[in-house]
Amino acid sequence: MAADVEFALSDANRVRPDLFVLLGERAATLNRSKVPIPGAPDIAVEVISPGERTSDMTRKLETYLRHGVREVWQVFPALRQVVVFTPEESQRPQTLTTALLPDFTLAVSSLFEG
Numbered sequence: 001m002a003a004d005v006e007f008a009l010s011d012a013n014r015v016r017p018d019l020f021v022l023l024g025e026r027a028a029t030l031n032r033s034k035v036p037i038p039g040a041p042d043i044a045v046e047v048i049s050p051g052e053r054t055s056d057m058t059r060k061l062e063t064y065l066r067h068g069v070r071e072v073w074q075v076f077p078a079l080r081q082v083v084v085f086t087p088e089e090s091q092r093p094q095t096l097t098t099a100l101l102p103d104f105t106l107a108v109s110s111l112f113e114g
Helices: 024-028 054-066 108-112
Strands: 019-021 043-047 071-076 081-085 095-098 101-107
Antiparallel strands (some): 019 043, 095 101
């Protein structure tokens, strides 16, 4: 997992997720000095601020999924929730797990402790 890197999803669409996950060969060969990174991360994590507009969140989510991001995690600190989106569905899990990271498990509540 890493942060603060720009991805060029297409010529017209660049994004900078709050956190991202690249898997396999792309992760092994990531050159962070060469930005933007062409293509999509496997997982994009966006932390949603209370003032963020729904239309902006929706547009960014649709852009991610349309350009190959396999999962988008929207983290809502004010609501103490995470919504996980895939091209097929969305869910509000109590525990974050993903088939993309078979050994990864994280209680959503632990994100908001402290």
